Amino acid sequence: MELNVLWFILIAVLFMGFFFLEGFDYGVGMLLPFLGRTDTERRLLINSIGPVWDGNEVWMITAGGAMFAAFPHMYATLFSGFYLALFLMLVALILRGIAFEFRSKQPGPAWRGTWDWMIFGGSLVPALLWGVAVTNLLQGVPIDSRMQYAGTFFDLLSPYTLAGGLAFLFVFAYHGAAYLTLKVEGELVDRAREAALRLGVPAAVMCLGLVALTHLQTDLFNWPAAGVLLYLAVAGFAGSYAAMAARRFGWAFIGSSLTIVLTTVALFTGLFPRLMVSSLNPAWSLTIVNAASSPYTLKIMTIAALTLVPVVLAYQAWTYWVFRKRVSARHLEY
């Protein structure tokens, strides 16, 4: 039983890492066509995440794999139930990954522009869809007594989940801008800051909307801790915005990171001990007990995860250290 709780936490941690890390690289992707006015600038923006975006994406893959290993019923219900949404997201992520690799292989502006817009769409669509997906887990979706999803694609869209999607989208875009203020130079920093200040307004509105609708549509606030965390996330965002305005970029990035991390923790705390809420009957919800793997498998996986995750954190942190400097254009050939 303790291991079921531990795996719930581990999966929450994986999503936290995924949203925090890939949050800013989705953000950079969404901002790319707007902040980069010349080809060199766009190359710089891409290179700010170039060495790390692939590693960031593995947080999502690992979250999926961990779900399969620890809570196979969640893996089965979620991905078969959210089929078309997941299909859209995969298409977006495929185009995005390819665009990073292909864009600079040909010089023409039409070629590069096309891939840049793929990076934009490939970053925007998953950001939106993950927000929709996570809020759906909490709000509840029609799950029947046999753990099968009994709705359609459109049942996933409600004011609450759309608010979730837009909040993720704008906060990630803001988070990306905050990241860029630390990773690029000169005029681009000012442009990133300006973008952050503009995006901050709809992001704040959507965050507040998300909190309000969470009050109305979910039982998250039955857990006082979850409620407190959610308000702290909003406070973190306000702090980040003030720091951004004052050009305290380090603090601004810490603030947006806190917003993402605290929101993820709050949503998972509100979900606990459920994994997917059933809107048809609370007893049909998927939980850390009825959706779990056997104690033996959880034990094996626990040993593996507790050994490997610290190592992963160490070398990923080291990578960020290697590429800690701002990216600048001194010898751009194309």
Added chain:
Amino acid sequence: MGEVLLARWQFGITSTYHFLFVPLTLGLSILLAVMETMYVRTGNELYKKMAQFWGKLFLINFALGVVTGLVQEFQFGMNWSEYSRFMGDIFGAPLALEALSAFYLESTFIGLWVFGWERLSKTLHAAAIWIVAFASNLSALWILVANSFMQNPVGYAIRNGRAEMTDFGAVLANPYVWNQFPHVLLSGLATAGVFIMAISAYHLLRHSNPDFFRPSFKLGLTCALIASLAVAGAGHRQAQFLAQAQPMKLAAMEALWETADPAPLALYASIDEEKQANSVELGVPYALSLMVYNSPAGEVKGLKAVQADYAARFGPGNYIPDVTPVFWSFRIMVAAGLWLIAVTLAGAYWLRQGRPDGSRWILQAAVWSLPVPYIANSAGWFVTEAGRQPWIVYGLQQVEQAVSPVVSAAAIWTSLLGFTLLYGGLAVVGLYLMVRIARQGPAEKPELEVTSSKGVALWN
């Protein structure tokens, strides 16, 4: 088409497409590491240039492999939810371990390798590509551990209506893995060797940049020769193992309807699946027994006998896979392998004669060999996967029971067409880029360089 057939088509298309890129990643990452190690040890710039030029092609292939791999991670849940429920306790573990132990390493260190030429010391930079090579091949091992359970379940018990793992050590030590993994690893090396050999031969035929392409050709040819000989050996062992583990698959590969002792090795068969007989057969007497038992005598079970045996064990039903495509895929794979052995042996003989680019026909054969390992890889997987039908997990769950009940045919049509069109488009663009870069040869100018200045000031 019903949901099951549509879901099978989607899995077949997306997996085959994904596996077009995987073997080259597995093998070429190792060869890049070898090139860069030679650079570090000798200081010869040629090897650096080699690592960079072949690395450029590697990265295009790598990117295509990574993005198509995303679909693989999620589509068990999407299209095979009942399989995921039944098997998650066992199948999820190697998949999660693959992500934790291999994908993180691979993705992080490929970033370091691509962007780290100026940022890391020579040794550390070479270490980065070794780690990528290790991680890629480790991920292949994990996914084969998962696949091997589907082929030959071990270390489990049926409890709570599903297969539960009882012995992780047994799942890892599954003899199926250790027969399959060397075959896959070596076919990756053969693919990479042929890839380098063929593109180098193209340039040698045109006398373009021979100082660069002659050593590349030698390296590719050597690797392709050793690997394609070894892959045949590994395949031979695998077939011997199949005789015990999956007699049905072996019988289908040979279109052997009746049990035979000694059994002939079929060269050609005109197969009538309705009548369960071959109207025309051409075979080498004793040869199949010889292959399986290393002796001219020995019983090889026929399709009908295994069918009767399975019907008695698992209840009435048809347990015979589609024999014709399995039979011919196997022959295509073997023929492709023999072609590679012949070309690389001839190439090696002629290289030893000391005339590096004298013989045009060998260079031409080397160029035409480029698609051959890809044909062998795809045909081999087709034998493995089509040959286990109707099972998704051998003896435990059939494909029909595994499909997602909530995903409609319309939804699968959408994703099937979507993925197929997308993959088709990517194939065109990817191939176009690779051909262009391969034809261009190594650049004389230094690559795009983005350098950095000033440290990050967190509190500026």
